[in-house]
Amino acid sequence: MGAQLSSQADTKAPQETLRFHPEAKGAQVRLDAQRCTARRNATFHDGIVFSQRPVLPGERVAVRVVWHEGGWCGGLRVGFTRLDPARVSAPSLPPFVCPDLELQSPTWAAMLPEGCALAGDVVCFWVNRRGRLFVRVNSGPRLLLRKGVLMGAPLWAVMDVYGTTKAIKLLDPTASAFPSTVPRALIDESLQPEATAGEECAICFHHAANTCLVPCGHTHFCSYCALRVFRDLAKCPVCRWEIKAVVPAWGPPILRTGEGLLMQVAN
The missing domain is CATH 2.60.120.920 (SPRY domain)
Structure with missing residues (x-):
C-alpha cells in the first residue's frame, strides 16, 4: 500500500x-x-x-x-x-x-x-x-x-x-481539564431500569433489555451487559456475529444504506 x-x-x-x-x-x-x-x-x-x-x-x-x-x-x-x-x-x-x-x-x-x-x-x-x-x-x-x-x-x-x-x-493530556460528565452509554449498572416479566436482559435477568446489537439486530440485553459483551468479546452471544455498535432498541430504525453503512433514519 x-x-x-x-x-x-x-x-x-x-x-x-x-x-x-x-x-x-x-x-x-x-x-x-x-x-x-x-x-x-x-x-x-x-x-x-x-x-x-x-x-x-x-x-x-x-x-x-x-x-x-x-x-x-x-x-x-x-x-x-x-x-x-x-x-x-x-x-x-x-x-x-x-x-x-x-x-x-x-x-x-x-x-x-x-x-x-x-x-x-x-x-x-x-x-x-x-x-x-x-x-x-x-x-x-x-x-x-x-x-x-x-x-x-x-x-x-x-x-x-x-x-x-x-x-x-x-x-495535551497532562494540561487539559477534561469534562466531568460521563457519557450516557457508559451509565453505571445500578442506574439501569428494572425489567418487567418477559423484558429482562438475557444475561443478568434483572435489568430491562433496551439495546440493539449492530449489525445482527439482536435486542436481548440491557445496555450495561451489552457494553460489557462489546468490550470483552465483540461477538453477539446469540448468533456470534461481530458487534460493530450498540444502539438503543427504542431509537430510530437501523437500515443498511447502498454504501454499506448503517445509518439511523427518522420515522
Missing part, C-alpha cells in the same frame, strides 16, 4: 507535543495550521490520521470531539500502528482504519461504543506494555477496547474521523 514498517532503530524519537502528521492522512481530511485539528471534509469515510511521532507504552493520546454530525451510525475509531506515517503514501490509504488498514498492515484499532464521542467529549486512549488498548471518555471508567497489540517496535497513534465524528482536536 505504498508504506513501510518502522525499524527498531526508530524508537528514540524526541518526545515533542503530539500533532497530526502533515502528509499521511485520508483524502477527506483537512488539518489546521498547527496540525492540532483534523476535520473530515465530506462523506463518512477517508478520515484516517496519524500522530507525527511514535507514542510510548502508557502515554495518553487525548482528543476532543469538536464536531458531531448526525445522520450516520458509528463514529471515532482509535488505535495504534507500526506503519511509519513518514513512509506512507497518502493516496494509498484505504477509506477505513477498521478493518481495511488493519488487514493491510500491523494496525490495531477499535470503534468506541455508540454515543461515547459526542461534541465536547474528550477521548483519551493508550496501549500498555501488555498490548492492551484502553480508552477513557471524559471522567468515565477505563474501557478495554481490544487486546493483542504487538509491542517491541515503535507505535504511532492512528485515528479515523469516521461517521458521526466530523472533527477532532489533539489535546
Whole structure:
C-alpha cells in the first residue's frame, strides 16, 4: 500500500507535543495550521490520521470531539500502528482504519461504543506494555477496547474521523481539564431500569433489555451487559456475529444504506 514498517532503530524519537502528521492522512481530511485539528471534509469515510511521532507504552493520546454530525451510525475509531506515517503514501490509504488498514498492515484499532464521542467529549486512549488498548471518555471508567497489540517496535497513534465524528482536536493530556460528565452509554449498572416479566436482559435477568446489537439486530440485553459483551468479546452471544455498535432498541430504525453503512433514519 505504498508504506513501510518502522525499524527498531526508530524508537528514540524526541518526545515533542503530539500533532497530526502533515502528509499521511485520508483524502477527506483537512488539518489546521498547527496540525492540532483534523476535520473530515465530506462523506463518512477517508478520515484516517496519524500522530507525527511514535507514542510510548502508557502515554495518553487525548482528543476532543469538536464536531458531531448526525445522520450516520458509528463514529471515532482509535488505535495504534507500526506503519511509519513518514513512509506512507497518502493516496494509498484505504477509506477505513477498521478493518481495511488493519488487514493491510500491523494496525490495531477499535470503534468506541455508540454515543461515547459526542461534541465536547474528550477521548483519551493508550496501549500498555501488555498490548492492551484502553480508552477513557471524559471522567468515565477505563474501557478495554481490544487486546493483542504487538509491542517491541515503535507505535504511532492512528485515528479515523469516521461517521458521526466530523472533527477532532489533539489535546495535551497532562494540561487539559477534561469534562466531568460521563457519557450516557457508559451509565453505571445500578442506574439501569428494572425489567418487567418477559423484558429482562438475557444475561443478568434483572435489568430491562433496551439495546440493539449492530449489525445482527439482536435486542436481548440491557445496555450495561451489552457494553460489557462489546468490550470483552465483540461477538453477539446469540448468533456470534461481530458487534460493530450498540444502539438503543427504542431509537430510530437501523437500515443498511447502498454504501454499506448503517445509518439511523427518522420515522
